[in-house]
Structure formats: structure tokens, C-alpha cells
Amino acid sequence: MNRIADKIYSCIIVEDEPLSQEILESYLQDCPQLKLKAICNDALEANQILLKEPIDLLFLDINMPKMNGIEWLKSLEQSPKVIFTTAYPEYAVEGFDLNALDYLLKPFSFERFLRSVNKFLSLQEKVGEKQENKEETIPVKSNKKTYLLKPSELNYIESEGDYLKLHRKDDCLVIHDTLKHFQTKLPSNDFLRIHRSFIINLRRIDYLEGNQVCIGGSMIPVANTCKDDLYKVINQ
Secondary structure (H helix, E strand, O other): OOHHHHOOEEEEEEOOOHHHHHHHHHHHOOOOOEEEEEEEOOHHHHHHHHHHOOOOEEEEOOOOOOOOHHHHHHHOOOOOEEEEEEOOHHHHHHHHHOOOOEEEEOOOOHHHHHHHHHHHHHHHHHHHHHHHHOOOOEEEEEOOEEEEEOHHHEEEEEEEOOEEEEEEOOOEEEEEOOHHHHHOOOOOOOEEEEEOOEEEEHHHOOEEEOOEEEEOOEEEEOOHHHHHHHHHHHOO
16 A cells, blocks of 8 residues: 555645636546645635645636735745646746746646646655655564664554564564553554554555455454444545
8 A cells, every 4th residue: 555645635726717717626636636625716715724724735826816826925934835827927937936836827738737736746755755764763672672663664563461562574573562552652644453452554454354454464353343444544
């Protein structure tokens, strides 16, 4: 499961022309990794949305009523990634000075639009890879040794009495701890408790069958009370 590739990014359209709004909305319907949160007629409407929830990408027109798109962007302390959509090429230099990802000159084709979207997705993938490379380690003691464990190395964690078995690809570390406590050390987006005795790494799932998941050839039980949560996560 490629969690970066599977991620959905939120976006809004900031555009005062109805036809341009319709075109962008129709283009976005063919981009499953982008979820359109809102269509705003001006920058002030968009500003209210940014105050309420995080947005990953803006499709931003420049000449709009109430406030110019570039002026609004300059007013933001932190802004999402921006793809400008405008009929005025003279703004291009100023737009790129604001670190815009791209500058779509109206009218633009779906192919040109998709190039901009792919530029955004490629950038997000690189950011995700950098975050993974900076992964924090968890010090664990096993067999009189202290290991600096990377969570991504784990397939699953199994509880046996007062001990945990940390199953990795090629070995298993046994430590003295509880599932409840150890789970607090794990990145919540990647790990899920699916049974009173098991926590799994969602990235390592090979397949699901009935009330079991397969990871690295091991079949792990899924409690009935956890099944809905598991399916909800993997279907995101």
C-alpha cells in the first residue's frame, strides 16, 4: 500500500467567472487525488475557508472583485500551494515570484491543467519521502541490547503476557511493555490496533481475508469490534 500515492489532497477554486469555475470543476472530477472543498467567487470567501480548515492547493484567479488574487496571496502568513488561472500573461512574473507552482493562461486544455496537477503531486511525493527519511527512532531494549527501531521497519506487534513481540521483516525483537503504552510511540496514521493482542503496520498489509489480514506471510486476526475501523482506514 503506497500511502503517499493514496493520499487525497484538498483544494479550492478561487474564481469569479462561472464558466471558468465549471471548467475547473469538470477537470478536477478526473483527478481522484484532489478533493474539491469549495468554489469561491472572491479572495475573501477563500480567506474564510483557510481560517477554518487546512487546504493543500489553490486554483487562484488574479483579476477578481473586492481583492486581487496576488494581493490576497501576499497577505497570507502561510499559504497553500498555488496554481494561478488567469487570462492576463503580464502577471506571470509576479506570480512566480510568489512561488506559485504554475501559471495557467486561459483558455487552457485539460492536458495543460493535468501537467500542473502532476507537478503538485510530484512535489507532495518528494515532501512525503523526505519526511519518511527523517523518521524518528524508538529506543527498545531486547536481549540486553538497545535497538534504535524505526517504526516503518515493523510488520506488526504481538502481545504475549507482559511482553511484546516486535515482528520485523527478518527478525523479531522481544521487549517488556504493553500494547497500549507502545502504541503511543507509533505514528497513528500508519499503525492500527486490530485485536486485543495485535497492532499492525497498515503499509505492510498484503491482503485481507475474512477476519484476518496477511502481512509478510503471517495471518493476523481482526476483532469484530475493529473490523469497521480497519476497512474505513484502508478505503480512505
